[in-house]
Amino acid sequence: MIAGMSMLTCIAASAQTPDSAVGDAIAHQGVPPAVPACIACHGAHGEGNAQAGFPRLAGLSAGYLAAQLNDFASGARQQPVMMPIAKGMTPEARANVAAYFASLDAPSSASSTSTQKPDALGEQLALHGNWKSGVPACVSCYGDQGSGVGDAFPALASQPAAYIKTQLAAWKAGTRAPGPLGLMSAVAKRLSDQEADAAATYFASLPAAAHNAQESAKQGVAR
Ligand code: HEC
Structure with a gap:
């Protein structure tokens, strides 16, 4: 029993x-x-x-x-x-x-096809946003270096630029759920194509942080 x-x-x-x-x-x-x-x-x-x-x-x-x-x-x-x-x-x-x-x-290294060099516009958007069009700095949610914060903001560092661009287009088109507070669909709609390209290229060029997985994931392994 x-x-x-x-x-x-x-x-x-x-x-x-x-x-x-x-x-x-x-x-x-x-x-x-x-x-x-x-x-x-x-x-x-x-x-x-x-x-x-x-x-x-x-x-x-x-x-x-x-x-x-x-x-x-x-x-x-x-x-x-x-x-x-x-x-x-x-x-x-x-x-x-x-x-x-x-x-x-x-x-440990940045996305291997980030052959495209990031330009000043990408860095500007990532670190400071574009206040004229109401786009906040990407790092204000995704963390310094785009290494990701919690369950809502995944790492952008070292994601393929093409993938990041596809996601921005998906939020614009409404084919990807807008996420917490509808943040990403609002931001994506305010980005020009040139800005979306620049931001994607910038984050693809950054190396990933060593390990940013959540505790919950580690517990899964430790069992
Ligand atoms: C045939 C290729 C292919 C296979 C096999 C595949 N995926 Fe994917 N996966 C993709 C593509 C392409 C995307 C990007 C989708 C998009 O643009 O939204 C993706 C996206 C994802 C995402 C979203 C990542 C993010 O950053 O939001 C997750 C999670 C995922 N896949 C998990 C899996 C898992 C788990 C499996 C196995 C059970 C799997 N995939 C098998 C091609 C594949």
């Missing part, structure tokens, strides 16, 4: 705490037959693929990653590649694979 009860407690606990070991298996093998291995696109270490514009997942917060997968599954974030992949996983599997990628170290 006691053994049975502790077994139940165990099951209840594991339903709540994401299991990054299960997430590891999903990342490498997918969930056959419908869900492909994540690493095929997001890189063997979740570092992303700058050429193809696939974002890095390594070292982002587990809460942020899981929320994105849930948004792809519900259609709040619309993107033809990721929607069926997220829908093919249970909410629990999404949380597990999010915990796995959050537990990985961010890549």
Whole structure:
């Protein structure tokens, strides 16, 4: 009886705490037959693929990653590649694979295709914004160096420039949920194409912070 009860407690606990070991298996093998291995696109270490514009997942917060997968599954974030992949996983599997990628170290160098040199406009926007058009400094939310803050503001440093640009366009078009307080759709609508390009190139050129994953993700690994 006691053994049975502790077994139940165990099951209840594991339903709540994401299991990054299960997430590891999903990342490498997918969930056959419908869900492909994540690493095929997001890189063997979740570092992303700058050429193809696939974002890095390594070292982002587990809460942020899981929320994105849930948004792809519900259609709040619309993107033809990721929607069926997220829908093919249970909410629990999404949380597990999010915990796995959050537990990985961010890549140590800047996005490898940031061949484009950032210009003064990108740095100006990132650090000071554009007060004439009501665009706040990007770093006021994303942290110094764009290294990410909490579950709501993912790291921008070392994300592929093409990926960042696609996201700004998605917020403008309303195909990506506006996020906390509708901040990003408001900002994206005020950016000119030239400004969006410049800001994306600037953040792609910055090296990722060593590890900014949330405590929650680390707990998933430690178990
Ligand atoms: C065929 C390529 C491909 C595969 C396989 C793939 N992804 Fe993606 N993923 C993408 C692309 C492209 C995007 C960018 C979507 C966008 O522009 O909104 C993306 C975006 C994401 C994001 C959002 C990242 C962010 O910064 O907001 C998450 C989270 C994610 N993928 C997780 C996964 C997981 C987990 C798996 C495996 C179960 C997976 N992906 C498999 C191509 C892929």
